[in-house]
Amino acid sequence: MNRILTALENKSTDRVPIWFMRQAGRYLPEYRETRKKYGFKEMVMLPEVAAEITLQPIKRFDLDAAIIFADIMTILDGLQIPVHFDNGGPEIDFDLANEAHLQRLFVHDYADILHNNLQFFTQSLQMVRSALAPEKALLGFAAAPFTLVSYLVERTTSRTHNASRAFLYKNSVLMHKMLDAVSTATVTYLKLQFQAGVNAVQLFESWGDVISPAEYQKEYFPYVNRIIKEVSKIGPVIFYNKGACVHKEYLAEAYQHQCAALSIDWRMPIDYFGERPVQGNLDPALLESTPTAVAQKVSEILETRGHKPGFIFNLGHGISPEAKLENVEAMVQTVKDFKP
Numbered sequence: 604m605n606r607i608l609t610a611l612e613n614k615s616t617d618r619v620p621i622w623f624m625r626q627a628g629r630y631l632p633e634y635r636e637t638r639k640k641y642g643f644k645e646m647v648m649l650p651e652v653a654a655e656i657t658l659q660p661i662k663r664f665d666l667d668a669a670i671i672f673a674d675i676m677t678i679l680d681g682l683q684i685p686v687h688f689d690n691g692g693p694e695i696d697f698d699l700a701n702e703a704h705l706q707r708l709f710v711h712d713y714a715d716i717l718h719n720n721l722q723f724f725t726q727s728l729q730m731v732r733s734a735l736a737p738e739k740a741l742l743g744f745a746a747a748p749f750t751l752v753s754y755l756v757e758r759t760t761s762r763t764h765n766a767s768r769a770f771l772y773k774n775s776v777l778m779h780k781m782l783d784a785v786s787t788a789t790v791t792y793l794k795l796q797f798q799a800g801v802n803a804v805q806l807f808e809s810w811g812d813v814i815s816p817a818e819y820q821k822e823y824f825p826y827v828n829r830i831i832k833e834v835s836k837i838g839p840v841i842f843y844n845k846g847a848c849v850h851k852e853y854l855a856e857a858y859q860h861q862c863a864a865l866s867i868d869w870r871m872p873i874d875y876f877g878e879r880p881v882q883g884n885l886d887p888a889l890l891e892s893t894p895t896a897v898a899q900k901v902s903e904i905l906e907t908r909g910h911k912p913g914f915i916f917n918l919g920h921g922i923s924p925e926a927k928l929e930n931v932e933a934m935v936q937t938v939k940d941f942k943p
């Protein structure tokens with residue numbers, strides 16, 4: 604049984620399925636070992652290496668899903684917008700005032716350009732899918748439109764996202780033109796991932812919590828729903844919003860657009876959406892505490908939502924590099940031992 608796909612259909616599984624955001628990353632000694640030999644982007648662009656890293660957390664913890672080792676910026680490589688990771692976080696060579704830069708977003712045929720420029724990525728996906736047991740899901744992903752456009756405006760990781768929030772008011776026409784373009788590109792990009800073998804995809808609105816609910820619902824949520832509606836014709840879409848706690852009043856609308864599951868952060872109750880499929884929501888900080896504290900908190904989440912179908916255990920946000928392996932082990936074991 605593929606537990607992840609079954610849960611996404613809101614059907615019962617023999618136990619609660621588990622995977623977690625950023626599961627292939629710096630908290631893992633084997634990742635740090637591989638990382639000594641390559642730069643981050645190099646690892647993403649070498650299919651054998653990306654496939655090996657994708658499988659590292661599956662080998663260690665026997666999780667129910669592998670998420671492809673790439674980045675939410677990988678689509679920009681497909682669009683020939685240069686992104687560097689030389690100083691840790693992403694640096695994007697994109698200037699809103701430069702017409703030639705903007706034209707990279709407004710292309711006629713996204714399928715062609717993404718297919719041609721992202722062969723390394725489709726190869727990684729194919730390699731992982733063929734190495735993975737059928738009962739394990741392979742997950743693809745993409746950034747949600749606000750998060751991606753925000754990176755183009757800020758050109759790097761911003762804590763406040765003031766420039767992108769201001770940009771909506773300075774030039775709402777261009778902002779919406781960009782959101783529209785990246786949404787169309789993202790639909791094509793996610794379809795490409797299904798063609799290469801993924802079983803489900805997750806949209807990451809990693810900066811959703813900086814936007815007010817009224818503004819998000821009006822300006823950004825329609826693009827998310829458009830992507831969900833289009834892509835779910837081919838396969839399940841999970842929508843992760845780090846600001847789910849801010850936007851919870853209306854987020855359930857995504858289910859009407861065929862969203863397979865909402866993935867929520869740790870600042871709201873896991874049963875907020877009742878019996879609709881949901882993923883989450885352990886506070887990632889717990890993994891820097893102790894196995895006893897982790898087991899306790901994981902059990903609380905399981906007792907609240909784990910008895911009903913349509914639940915995937917995950918963190919409320921990506922695992923931190925400081926997470927301790929013994930805590931990750933306690934989390935995984937507690938989930939596997941729980942009887943629904």
Ligand code: CP3
Pocket residue numbers: 623624625626627628629638643670671672673674675676688691692693744760807808809845920921
């Ligand atoms: O989840 C996985 O294991 C799959 C791979 C994955 C990475 N990034 C690998 C990565 C995924 C799904 C992402 C998504 C991503 N990337 C997000 C959304 C998820 C979230 O946390 O909200 C964001 C905002 C990014 C952008 C990004 N990539 C930043 C800000 C940074 C630098 C800081 C950081 O958090 O590491 C990256 C680099 C990055 N992406 C690393 C990894 C493993 C670290 C690279 C290294 O080894 O130096």
